[in-house]
Amino acid sequence: MDVFSRYFIHKVNTNLRILNMKKEIPILIGVFATVGWFLEFFFAGTFFENWKLFFTRGFMSVAVVGLLVGIVNVLLVNYSKIKYNNDRWYSIYQMSIILLMVAFASLRGVSPGTPFDAMYTYGFIPLDATVFSLLAFYVASASYRAFKIKSVESSFLLVAAILIMLSKMPLGEAMWDKIPVIGEWIMDGPTSAGKRAIMFGAYLGGLTMMIRIAFGLEKSHLSD
Amino acid sequence: MEKIVLFLKRIDRRWIFLLIFLSCIIPFWIPSLFNQKFSTSKETQRVYDIVDGLKEGDAVFIDWDFNPTLQAELLPMAEQFIKQCFDKKVRVFIYYPFISAISLGENALVNIKKEEKYSYIENGVDFIHLGYLPIYTDMMLFSMYSDFKSTFGKEGKIFKGIKTFKDISYLMSFAGSNYPESYILLQRRFGFKMGVGVTAVSGPDFVPYLQTGQLDGMIFGLKGAAEYENLRISHGAQKKHNMKANAGMASLTLSHLIMFLFIGIGNFIYFYEKKYKKSN
Numbered sequence: 001m002d003v004f005s006r007y008f009i010h011k012v013n014t015n016l017r018i019l020n021m022k023k024e025i026p027i028l029i030g031v032f033a034t035v036g037w038f039l040e041f042f043f044a045g046t047f048f049e050n051w052k053l054f055f056t057r058g059f060m061s062v063a064v065v066g067l068l069v070g071i072v073n074v075l076l077v078n079y080s081k082i083k084y085n086n087d088r089w090y091s092i093y094q095m096s097i098i099l100l101m102v103a104f105a106s107l108r109g110v111s112p113g114t115p116f117d118a119m120y121t122y123g124f125i126p127l128d129a130t131v132f133s134l135l136a137f138y139v140a141s142a143s144y145r146a147f148k149i150k151s152v153e154s155s156f157l158l159v160a161a162i163l164i165m166l167s168k169m170p171l172g173e174a175m176w177d178k179i180p181v182i183g184e185w186i187m188d189g190p191t192s193a194g195k196r197a198i199m200f201g202a203y204l205g206g207l208t209m210m211i212r213i214a215f216g217l218e219k220s221h222l223s224d
Numbered sequence: 225m226e227k228i229v230l231f232l233k234r235i236d237r238r239w240i241f242l243l244i245f246l247s248c249i250i251p252f253w254i255p256s257l258f259n260q261k262f263s264t265s266k267e268t269q270r271v272y273d274i275v276d277g278l279k280e281g282d283a284v285f286i287d288w289d290f291n292p293t294l295q296a297e298l299l300p301m302a303e304q305f306i307k308q309c310f311d312k313k314v315r316v317f318i319y320y321p322f323i324s325a326i327s328l329g330e331n332a333l334v335n336i337k338k339e340e341k342y343s344y345i346e347n348g349v350d351f352i353h354l355g356y357l358p359i360y361t362d363m364m365l366f367s368m369y370s371d372f373k374s375t376f377g378k379e380g381k382i383f384k385g386i387k388t389f390k391d392i393s394y395l396m397s398f399a400g401s402n403y404p405e406s407y408i409l410l411q412r413r414f415g416f417k418m419g420v421g422v423t424a425v426s427g428p429d430f431v432p433y434l435q436t437g438q439l440d441g442m443i444f445g446l447k448g449a450a451e452y453e454n455l456r457i458s459h460g461a462q463k464k465h466n467m468k469a470n471a472g473m474a475s476l477t478l479s480h481l482i483m484f485l486f487i488g489i490g491n492f493i494y495f496y497e498k499k500y501k502k503s504n
Binding site: 041053055056059060063064066067110111112116117120121124125126128129131132133136137139140141143144145146147148149150158162165166168169170171173174180184187188191192195196199 | 237240241243244245248258260261262263265291292293294295296324326327328330331334357358359360363364366367370413424427428429431432435444445447473476477479480481482483484486487489490491494495
């Protein structure tokens, strides 16, 4: 960083500190945004129409800049790894794949039939699907070692799990035609009740957070 | 007995992995292994009936919220849904909340077009890929209710008569997470009709919304996709191109049976050891 940039940043920081606005400006933005979105829900009108579009476009701009920061970050992290031989070959591999896909996309586009699409179809799809399918093996191994009837609650859990699994495969219905009905009852009754309770708790927490931000009490998002 | 229990207890996890692997693979070679018929759930039936009730020229908005990770479960149901829309001459708008999902959706449409029945479909006329927007769903919905076309910056005949999201007849979200909740949160406010196609794991998250009527229907896991395929086949669709999910049902059944077996063995060891400790 050159001398001028350092001086400029130092000046800005000093002025913000003098005005004590380093925290207050983000808090004020939070307050206005929260109150605005809250009021918008109850009073629809022209002002709020413009407000919503302003935020939509503003958010898109911020997200694009965020994407740019992400790309620069990946390049810098991998550059330092290659330079100091810290898992160098993994970084070289990652960088070459990224640059190759960017080059293909820039030169020939991304529509089906292009080299980019070939890399996606024959590289990304099988790899992505494989990583997720590994879950089935770990679930099977875990069910063997951990899914045990150690208490009344766990026995309820086990019976419910088996009934749900049976209701979600054709064999269950072939064994007894009431299995899907029981499975549906478990989903509609106990499962749904539990889910609703969790949702109520989460949304009450969200509402509390909104009130705290609206009153300027919440400062955790400012690293305070 | 002790030797058997000791053997089972010390069984290497790689043997379990191998058995699960075989239980997933073998049924694809022997399709008649578990060929039981199954009924259609009311949630799947509701999605089918809603699309069936749409008129020529109506429009549906598909939220394609899944990567290749979940394509085994969600791709068959998404394909069937899109094909049913084309059967009804309904316009299809496909939006991708993840960048990495775009090519998957584009390839799915290319594959559908390869079928003789759907060879007429044209991008920008019968369907359109709306791409990805780096914004939250609520902001996107607000923008779509203000001006649908300019939200995505796309052009085509397909936009004729579609000014705002009010002109969209149905929203269908295919997801393996709770992402569709971001639409459901605003469903009551805007009053649009929507359904979801979800994985078996995330399905229970959406049951309360079915009960409140915020969701009109739900395709639930691989079985739901197979139910949807069977519904379309029973209404005249060819078996040849519409059996992807049904092909996986035998694999699903056998792998679940293997899971039951392991759970049973695990509990047998647990109770045997408990009894053994008590007696000593």
